[in-house]
Amino acid sequence: MVKLDQINLSKDGLTKFFSPIEAEILRALWNEGEMMTSELTEKTSIPLTSIAGTLDRLVKAGYATRRVENISGRVRYIYSPAASEEEVANEITTKILDNLVDAFGPVALENFSKYSDKK
Amino acid sequence: MIIFGEINCLGFCLETSSIAHLVALFFVISIALLAASFIIKRPKQRLQTFVSAQVAVLLAIAATFYTMKCSEMLSFYLYLAYVGITGILIFGVVRFYDRLMIKRLDAKPAGNIMEWVQKFVNQLASATVYYYDSAAPRAFAAGRSIFVSIGLLEVLDDDELKAVLAHEAWHIRNNSRTPYLKQLAIMTFSSHKSSEIEELADSFAASIAGREALSSARNKVDKVFI
Structure with missing residues (x-):
C-alpha cells in the first residue's frame, strides 16, 4: 500500500x-x-x-x-x-525491511541482528 | 474489384515514390495521437492531441493523393473512410458520453439518496442526476445527465445545490441546440472558450436559485463546473 x-x-x-x-x-x-x-x-x-x-x-x-x-x-x-496504527506500522516496516534485504542481502540481515542485540 | 486495383496501384506508386515513408509516418503519428487523445485526462491537452491527430490524418491523405499518380480514387476512398470514422466517433462520443461517464465513475441516480434533487431538475430539463464517489466538490453535465460528486452534496446547502443543478440543467436544455462539434468541445473539454455559454447558464441559475446562492456555490466548488 x-x-x-x-x-x-x-x-x-x-x-x-x-x-x-x-x-x-x-x-x-x-x-x-x-x-x-x-x-x-x-x-x-x-x-x-x-x-x-x-x-x-x-x-x-x-x-x-x-x-x-x-x-x-x-x-x-x-x-x-x-487499518489500525499498529497494522500500518507493521506493513510499512515489513515493506522496508524486505527492500533492505532485497538490496543488501546478508549485510542487511547482519545489521538487523546487531540492532536487536543493541536494543 | 476497382478497389483492389487501386490498392495495387497505390502499392506500386508507394514503392516507386520517394515519400512512401512519409505517408506511413503520418498515419502512424495520427493513430498514436488519436489513441493518446482518448487516454489523456487533461481537457486542454486532450483537445490538442485530438486536433493534431486530425491534422496528421489530413497530411497523410494529402501525401497519398500526391503519390497517386495513376488515379485519385483511392485517396477519395480514404477520405470518405476518414470522414465516416470521425463522424461516427464524434457522434458516438457525444451521444454516449454520459453512458461512458456513468460507467467510469460508477455513478448512481441521485434520486436514491436525495429525492428532491431529481424532482427539482425534472422541472427544468429532461435529465437524470447522478452522484459519484468523490470528496472533491464537482458537478458537470454530459449528454442528458448531470453528475455531482458526493463531496458537492456535502458542502452545498439546498439553495446552492439548486443553483448548480440549474446551471447544469441549462446546459442540457441548450446542448440539443448546439452543433455537435461545439457540443463535444463544451462537454469533453475545458470551458475556457465557452465563457459566454457559462454566463448564460449562470444567469439562468441565478434566476432560479438567486444570485447569492450561485456565488456562494461557486466559492465552494473548487473547479469551475463545466
Missing part, C-alpha cells in the same frame, strides 16, 4: 511515509475512529479544498474507508481508518 517512492527519511514521524495532510488525517482517524468530513476539517484545521483530494487518495490507497449516510436530509461521508 505504501508507495515507496514517497518515502522521505529526512522528514519527521509519519511524514516520512505520508504527505503532511495524509499524516494529519490518519492521525485524526486513529484517535477518533469514525469522523465526518466537517469533523475532519475542524480537527485538522485543513481547508476542505485541500483535504478532499487527499481523502479520495487515502480511500483509494486503502488506508481509510468511507460510507455515505443521509443525516437529516443531508448527504454525508463517514470516514473510518481501514
Whole structure:
C-alpha cells in the first residue's frame, strides 16, 4: 500500500511515509475512529479544498474507508481508518525491511541482528 | 474489384515514390495521437492531441493523393473512410458520453439518496442526476445527465445545490441546440472558450436559485463546473 517512492527519511514521524495532510488525517482517524468530513476539517484545521483530494487518495490507497449516510436530509461521508496504527506500522516496516534485504542481502540481515542485540 | 486495383496501384506508386515513408509516418503519428487523445485526462491537452491527430490524418491523405499518380480514387476512398470514422466517433462520443461517464465513475441516480434533487431538475430539463464517489466538490453535465460528486452534496446547502443543478440543467436544455462539434468541445473539454455559454447558464441559475446562492456555490466548488 505504501508507495515507496514517497518515502522521505529526512522528514519527521509519519511524514516520512505520508504527505503532511495524509499524516494529519490518519492521525485524526486513529484517535477518533469514525469522523465526518466537517469533523475532519475542524480537527485538522485543513481547508476542505485541500483535504478532499487527499481523502479520495487515502480511500483509494486503502488506508481509510468511507460510507455515505443521509443525516437529516443531508448527504454525508463517514470516514473510518481501514487499518489500525499498529497494522500500518507493521506493513510499512515489513515493506522496508524486505527492500533492505532485497538490496543488501546478508549485510542487511547482519545489521538487523546487531540492532536487536543493541536494543 | 476497382478497389483492389487501386490498392495495387497505390502499392506500386508507394514503392516507386520517394515519400512512401512519409505517408506511413503520418498515419502512424495520427493513430498514436488519436489513441493518446482518448487516454489523456487533461481537457486542454486532450483537445490538442485530438486536433493534431486530425491534422496528421489530413497530411497523410494529402501525401497519398500526391503519390497517386495513376488515379485519385483511392485517396477519395480514404477520405470518405476518414470522414465516416470521425463522424461516427464524434457522434458516438457525444451521444454516449454520459453512458461512458456513468460507467467510469460508477455513478448512481441521485434520486436514491436525495429525492428532491431529481424532482427539482425534472422541472427544468429532461435529465437524470447522478452522484459519484468523490470528496472533491464537482458537478458537470454530459449528454442528458448531470453528475455531482458526493463531496458537492456535502458542502452545498439546498439553495446552492439548486443553483448548480440549474446551471447544469441549462446546459442540457441548450446542448440539443448546439452543433455537435461545439457540443463535444463544451462537454469533453475545458470551458475556457465557452465563457459566454457559462454566463448564460449562470444567469439562468441565478434566476432560479438567486444570485447569492450561485456565488456562494461557486466559492465552494473548487473547479469551475463545466
